[in-house]
Amino acid sequence: MKLLKFTILLLSLTLAACTSMVPRESLPFPLTNADSPKQVKVVSIPLPVIASSPNEGITGGALTAFLIHNAKDEINTLVAPQVNYNENFGVTTSLYGAFYPTPSRNWETNLSQSTKINNDYELRITDKSFLDGKLELNAFAFHLTDGSSRFFGFQSDSSKDNETNYANKETGFTLSASYNFWRHVSFFTGERLRVVSIREGAVKGVPFLKDVFNPAEVPGSDGFTAHAQRFGLSYSTLDSMIAPTFGGYARVSVEISSENLGSSANYQHYEAEAKGYIPLDNTRYITAFRLAYNQTLGSSVPFLERSILGGESTLRGYGRNRFIDSSYFLCNLEERIRLFRWEIFDVTADWELAPFIDLGAVIEKLDKANSRNFEFNPGVGFRAIVRPNIVGRVDLGFGKDGPAVFVGLGHPF
Structure with a gap:
């Protein structure tokens, strides 16, 4: 149930850049932790993706960055779903996450799959x-x-x-x-x-x-x-x-x-x-x-x-x-x-x-x-x-x- 609520929340936030206050229980670990405030500030920023490099060529697409803040109003979680197109690799869907639960611990993950x-x-x-x-x-x-x-x-x-x-x-x-x-x-x-x-x-x-x-x-x-x-x-x-x-x-x-x-x-x-x-x-x-x-x-x-x-x-x-x-x-x-x-x-x-x-x-x-x-x-x-x-x-x-x-x-x- 929490996963469903979180998915619905993500889809609603991607519609436009905004700042939302979200109950902590709607954001499962590791997006938040026990030290997070009861109402968590989530800033969502949709961005175009235009990139070019010598090996890959031109890539275009879009992402939405979700910036989740801790009790000190610092960003301790970044989640960024992304969809791109490149003529060599087709459509690439990816999900990047960076988590900083404490100043001494951090986790980073990237999940990406192309059609080619x-x-x-x-x-x-x-x-x-x-x-x-x-x-x-x-x-x-x-x-x-x-x-x-x-x-x-x-x-x-x-x-x-x-x-x-x-x-x-x-x-x-x-x-x-x-x-x-x-x-x-x-x-x-x-x-x-x-x-x-x-x-x-x-x-x-x-x-x-x-x-x-x-x-x-x-x-x-x-x-x-x-x-x-x-x-x-x-x-x-x-x-x-x-x-x-x-x-x-x-x-x-x-x-x-x-x-x-x-x-x-x-x-x-x-x-x-x-x-x-x-x-x-x-x-x-x-x-x-x-x-x-x-x-x-x-x-x-x-x-x-x-x-x-x-x-x-x-x-x-x-x-x-x-x-x-x-x-x-x-x-x-x-x-x-x-x-x-x-x-x-x-x-x-x-x-x-x-x-x-x-x-x-x-x-x-x-x-x-x-x-x-x-x-x-x-x-x-x-x-x-x-x-x-x-x-x-x-x-x-x-x-x-x-x-x-x-x-x-x-x-x-």
């Missing part, structure tokens, strides 16, 4: 409530198929003329634990399983990977399994992991994949990352930067397990997985400028402009690095931030293959 090839089912859990907040546990489980994936070959000079398409069907999980043992320094360890099969993609105007490249020359193109263990150290003074306004973060890690534990090949990942946020004028201006290095060592390393650049969080002038090799260098710099703070539908949001520069290169070996390897991607981002938990963004980047547009949630770094 694509699907995405994800669940992510973060819990920092153990050992007085010193122990953080993370779990992520997924099953997805992406029929828009591209492969151009290896190394920084891979040509757009060699562009191929494929669908990667993946199932797996990631588990990790981080313990803050001294001031801002934490030790972390984790386990990762990824089972991948490669099939024909959804973009019929682009050749299939296996019709252009010899599978013997592209390890993993017949499918692969990665079962890896990771450990490392991190340092953080960030005021927020989701929407930081000041502080710094650094991380070094090693990940080992072994055939003895079920992987398709033996190899190691080495990573180092540093990023910082410098505020000015009471956080109206925030200079954000990131430096990162990644190296993959081993023989017959699956192509999707190598060091990869391209996409919404690395080189924003290119589609996902545009450049693949044994190592990469990456530098991101952007200026996050708050244009205004606006209350719309009883929700206070910061609206930002974020001009950026992305600079990165994939290389086969360190001694082969030179200036010709690097890609320079200028661009501009537009952000809407509802603190402390929600960041919506549109990033427009420019690379040698042309412009790229990415629409999504969360900062790129």
Whole structure:
């Protein structure tokens, strides 16, 4: 009965943007919890969806964001049903949910199914409530198929003329634990399983990977399994992991994949990352930067397990997985400028402009690095931030293959 009432409530709220006071018993857990007020404020905002990216092409549709508030009038639940159309994937129906029952716990889920090839089912859990907040546990489980994936070959000079398409069907999980043992320094360890099969993609105007490249020359193109263990150290003074306004973060890690534990090949990942946020004028201006290095060592390393650049969080002038090799260098710099703070539908949001520069290169070996390897991607981002938990963004980047547009949630770094 509660489910029926909640379904009727959702349908009625999608008709127009509005703010409603809903009895807590009509909103089952985890939408609300015992600490929610008896009358819960629910803001519903219908929005058009217009997105374009190098791999997927143009997507159009509509969503309704339901923002559920807690007793402090903060958003502790976001639910967003969505329907899109894309000529490659047909109609895609999805339901995204982000839940923040307490400041130390959050859950995120995405359920998405297309009429052609694509699907995405994800669940992510973060819990920092153990050992007085010193122990953080993370779990992520997924099953997805992406029929828009591209492969151009290896190394920084891979040509757009060699562009191929494929669908990667993946199932797996990631588990990790981080313990803050001294001031801002934490030790972390984790386990990762990824089972991948490669099939024909959804973009019929682009050749299939296996019709252009010899599978013997592209390890993993017949499918692969990665079962890896990771450990490392991190340092953080960030005021927020989701929407930081000041502080710094650094991380070094090693990940080992072994055939003895079920992987398709033996190899190691080495990573180092540093990023910082410098505020000015009471956080109206925030200079954000990131430096990162990644190296993959081993023989017959699956192509999707190598060091990869391209996409919404690395080189924003290119589609996902545009450049693949044994190592990469990456530098991101952007200026996050708050244009205004606006209350719309009883929700206070910061609206930002974020001009950026992305600079990165994939290389086969360190001694082969030179200036010709690097890609320079200028661009501009537009952000809407509802603190402390929600960041919506549109990033427009420019690379040698042309412009790229990415629409999504969360900062790129």
